Amino acid sequence: MATKETAQRIIDAALQLISEKGYTAATTKAIADLAQVNEVTIFRHFGNKEGLLKTIVDKFSYNPILQKTMREEVTWDLETDLTRFSMQYFEYMMSIKDFVMIGFKESMQFPEINAEIANVPLLFKNELIHYFKEMHHKGKIREVNFEAAALSLIALNFGHFISRARLGTIVSTLPTEELIKTSVAIFSRGLTS
Amino acid sequence: MATKETAQRIIDAALQLISEKGYTAATTKAIADLAQVNEVTIFRHFGNKEGLLKTIVDKFSYNPILQKTMREEVTWDLETDLTRFSMQYFEYMMSIKDFVMIGFKESMQFPEINAEIANVPLLFKNELIHYFKEMHHKGKIREVNFEAAALSLIALNFGHFISRARLGTIVSTLPTEELIKTSVAIFSRGLTS
DNA sequence: CTCCTATGCAAGTAGTTACTTACATGCTAC
């Protein structure tokens, strides 16, 4: 059995349990059991429980995939572009969902997680502001507070993400894609002069 | 010392600690210390730790204050009404902020908290759909998927709330009121035919 | 074959947790 597989199994188990129950309630024994590993193996790999968390945080440190894909294939048609941005954001957030949930639960005890997560909207905001300014320059959107507009689109998408990730279909059974498309359509129209 | 005051101090302390650290990490001893009460007093009042949580959940069970204020003073001017709805929603969420945070952290272990919190957007959604239909009937907004539109406004406002409640001014220093006004202005314009 | 590394297994430790019991004390209502 290679080290890599074992360490990865432990990380996966920890990610799942900590995101579900929180850091304190996710015991090393439970993590070991889920990873099908002896409890000592965790300590041999990561030193202590906090070392395991730190490894997870490092693994999820923001990679600029969202920024990168946002800059590709810009059509300079407002609704088309914003829809693509929003869908990509949603998919990206879903892919790091467990990590986001850990961030929600442990931000007070491990502030560095919070800083890592705050990075996502910050970079997204800057990209959007840049895009809006360019669009205004092209005369395709009206004059508004671009930062407020960017934050609004982010809030909108974050809201959709949390609603689906946390409440599932309790609030609505509308397909996510349809929801995002409709909301972006309304938002785009509101920006057009 | 009256019973009421003591129980309330315990509840306040528990609310603070559980919302900060989570249920498991908030020990009964720490709660007792913060409430300036002997640890046994907690058990005499609430039986056990879970009883304390249940008392908190009961206390925050949805009261229809948001629904009520939404129905008052409707002007049937889209931007005016949506701004008021949004501001009221934001203030209401801020007032139950600690409880919302507990809901985020403990939803897996105590599903009934989740159900309680999902109630807020559900009722808000119904009120909004009703309002949108009426507005459409009056010819003041165009034909859209009203449910999607309602969910979008909720997502938008929830996003603003979480951003401020969780990240503070890391992402932006724009005043909340200005942010809400701008986002509602864009959204309203997008709904107008 | 023979190291070496990763892992399992067994046993244990010191600290913490939720919770209990028994008894003392002080305030309030009658």
Add this chain to the structure above:
DNA sequence: GTAGCATGTAAGTAACTACTTGCATAGGAG
């Protein structure tokens, strides 16, 4: 003034926690 109720204090318990140590074993690399 005394009976009763809410609270404090002290001591303890059983279970669980993160973490350690020593030894056995299996598989791969040289």
